Amino acid sequence: MYLHSSDRDNTTRYPALDQMTDNPFHLWEDHSKDSSMLTSASGILSDEQFDIILPFMIYTSQLINNCAIIANSLIIAVNVKLGFSEPSNISLTALAICDFTLAVLFTWTNLCNWLTYHNVRLPFHGANVSFLTGGAQSAFLSTTIAWITAFVSFERCLCILVPLKVKRLITPRGTFVAILIIVLLTFCPSFSIYMTYKFVWVFNPHLNVTILNTIPLNSKFAKQFDKISIVICGVIQPLLAFSIVLICTVLLVVQLRKISSWRMSVTSAKRQWVQPEENPAASLSAAGARMSQKEERLVRMVVAIATIFIMSYIPICIGLLCGVLIDRFDLYGAYSRIYIVSGYIVSLGQPISGSVNILIYYRMASKFRSVFRRLVRLDRQEQERNELE
Template identity: 25%
Template sequence: MEQNLSTSLLEATTAMEARTATTSSFDFERDKPGLLSDELTKTLYVTNFVILNCLICCFGLVSNALNMAVYRKQGLREASNVSFFGLSVSDFCMLVFQLWMGVIEIPRLVTSSDLGVFLSELTYVIGRPQRSALVRTSVWITVFITLQRCACVVKPLKVKALFTLRRTRIFIVACALFFMLNSIPLYLGLDIGNKFIPKTNTSRLGVIKKAPTILSGTTVFTSMFFQLFSLCAIVLSNIVLLCAMRQRRYRLRHLVSGLSDQGAFEMSSRVGAEAAVPPADVAAFNRWKKDKKMNKMVLLLSSLQLVSFTPSAIAFMVSLLEPKITPTGRYKNVFDTVWGFVVVLEALNASINIVWYYSMSSRYKSTINEMFGWGTGPAARSGGGHGRKVGGRE
């Protein structure tokens, strides 16, 4: 009973990441027929995991490097800047490993007999565990950023005391270290050695599966727990932030309306709607408008993180509960195809943050424009204070 449980756990551990249908790693015998043909699976997998994945990763590496440069230029003396900088670093490193995994899955490299090594198998040691750890690190940094914005709305006077620069740095480093260390037991069930190939009467370097261990099972349960817990944390933090934004808008509308002798202070829930604001309330209106844009950007980032992370969590749970949907099960082709889409979705989520930063943060936009010399002509210089930082970070 215990041996069967350990074997199932090791299968689930292996199922945490997708692998190609064209390699001969981890020898297995699969009951046929499956739901998808081998030819269709190979086509979908190469299209998603090799072509789309590599293109998205290349774009993501450039965009995250640019994000790091922008927040570095703005200064890492603010907790919010450190959080976004840490998220960019985590996404950048994750994309490095994912690009490496996509490149070595190129069919010509996979089937080449001149290399003397199963390249795709080596990713089970260098690539897949690190990528998974960094994905979870990014999720928890996003949760931290969302909670930070909740505190800005609910307790604006105490946010600097709650989310200090030191605590922010410690949290980011601790998340990365924890998830990296949590993946170490995976190595205990694998070994690198020569594997004999009867068809060619040769041997190639590859990964050899050892007997299941208790630690490998612990890693599976820990990963499963933190996947589910992180999903719940994102949902709850988004709900709290939405409720806090509505409460603050209600209080601010009545406060400004009471202070003004010239009329009611009208605020439309429509994005970009302008209202007639008395001069005495311009500062309050600008502060509310800037906080609203920042909060909406954080909500968008966390929602996208939730959308991209949910499929992988579901796929992992299904692989854990159904042994046939694993790299060595009857529905191996379904497993490969689903994970081909999942990793592309996660890569896309880690790559497009620059779009939201640039379109929703005036401080980020002004910094990047300054770095590239955009908008520095005579018209821009005569435009007064447009694009400058006003008040706090936006």
């Protein structure tokens, strides 16, 4: 979930520490200002509905995150054993590392929110600190995942469009450099959040304790920088990557259908097919139209990965547009409860996609399946079972 703070001064009090309320799930609401607006927003989601929905979303999110952590750990382990002589292994490993890191960041955010909801006395403001140490990074990392998926899809398109030149264009070293550039341009800007927000120690007079909190910097440069970074990194980059994935996936699907049609025609005319020596032009045409079974399996796997990514990223794109088009659609705005719940719903797409990828690799990649079975010792278990029988 992508949370962000509102403008507060250094004397902001943390409700979870000020008093043990009967409604611990409302700790984000800022009663120091715009209280009438926040009260009107409660008509969209009542206290009772909010108290039921939000814990359910936290537990559901964490369950999926646990699956993503386990699945991507196995993907990374298998790809390391396979080696990185193939460019596709490098990009898919980078994708798994990003999915794993994203699930860890979500886990940290969920933990802070869960402790906050249960009024656990933390030495820091759970929601605000988790935003600067996990929420902001997860938002940027989602963009990194989108661009790596776009790169994988584009790579497969090149294999189809220029099959004779692709090995010179896409090399292991070139793939590594491309992934590194993507990370630098999409994930590293997440640390720029510390140019617009900072950590502060806030004294709580009710409990006589000092907790770590965050406040936005009120300088004109910080505000302008924040707006520009949100538009570029939070809207333009994700939507552009999503468009590239969508276009490349459509091209790959069209090409796969052409290949299937070509193979059907070859099968139906198999007995009448001329030998290469008799018709070199026909042989050359066939070689250009067909694709090796290995390449075709890889293309189908990339199409499956991209399709799942598109399905999981559509809600994120809708959420990004809502944040830009709807006024006060933020953590402390008039629609704060809807923002929080929808943020959790939207953020489920990425870990789900990261969890499902291992099933795609296992189903469509024979080398991955073989190494995976040896890694988890499934082959040995089947062999022992057969010997007992």
